[in-house]
Amino acid sequence: MYKSLKIKVCGMRQQENIEALSALMPDYMGFIFYPKSPRFVGDHLTPEMTRQIPTSIKKTGVFVNLGTQDILKTCERFKLNTVQLHGKESPDQCKAIKNHGLEVIKAFSLKSLDEIDQTTPYEEVCDFFLFDTPTIQHGGSGKKFDWSLLESLPTKKPFFLSGGIEEQDAETLIDNCPVRPFAVDINSRFEIEPGLKDIESIQRFMKTIRQQ
Template identity: 45%
Template sequence: MKIKVCGMRETENIRQLVELGPDYIGFIFYPKSKRYVSEQIAPEAVELVPAFIQKVGVFVDEPFESLLEQFRNNKLELVQLHGNELPEYSARLKQLGIPVIKVFSIGNDFDFAVTEPYAGNCDFFLLDTKGEKPGGTGQKFNWQLLDAYKGETPFFLSGGISSADAEIISNLQHPKLYGVDVNSGFETEPALKNIEALKRFIATIRENSTASNKSYPDYL
């Protein structure tokens, strides 16, 4: 199972995280977020991230050309769309060869049919908890709702995940569960992660994934 740690910003914290070997590191380019990195990640932080860890830029309803500029300037590998972007927006990114993660906010009345127009234009979905504003809520949604997702696009599970959830997540059996996205559940303050807690979480996820002999394809 792939592991994505989002909301990173501080250079030393990034250096410590890189040593744990997550699959993805997320940087938030949304000015209203408490984890906003500004339009430019610190160059020394960018250089810390090795090629085997992919850098994800998180954007919310960003004008297309502005997103492209920040994507290139920060040497990102994927774009995560966390706003009300239309399928045409993600299609334009795909035409440029940019991998796309589209976020959907899940409430008890969520209809997975809304994901269908995005299916051919996104590499992954990210299923997060519905809140009043864009961005994470720090709360979980009802994971039993995942049974209603019958699509073919693999997804990241997100929303209020903490170290206490490692065993439960390891036992989830959905065929399209590709990875887990964590953020505030591992923070000591916004944009600053508890490295020891992440170390234990990552070790448990990977140990259980290996023990159960699950196979997750490399899409990227």
């Protein structure tokens, strides 16, 4: 199973950093279009930068409570493949975006087992779920997510596992993870500063994951 574990690196925005990460060929590369995030792409990211990313890497836009048309315009401008919705987006909005041919990831920040059922209305309108640590910043907190909460997940929907994953977690993900994710989403624990990734650390993490 773990031979096919996908890797998403989120919070990219600097050209040289993007080029260096592209050389490692992660499965997904994420760009945050949420102005309150310390990793907000702002004026750093240009369409030219995303066009240079290999087509085998799925370019992913992260949005929080943004209107559908604004999301679609951003996806068109930056030629994004995937939309990650990290706010209170409705199932209808997820469906509308998916109907435009975009892959949709719906993020959930779970505090307890009692909140697991909130995923049910999204079952048929998303390609993937993503589970992260609850935070007012809508992700990127660096705090560990309680993986054991997902042992009672009432769905077969493939999901991304996020929340404070760091280099040292690679072997745990392979040998001792209580759940079976489709992908892992790494971000703040691999940073030199917000929006600037430690490429060598990511390379070591990816090597460990992919050699299994």
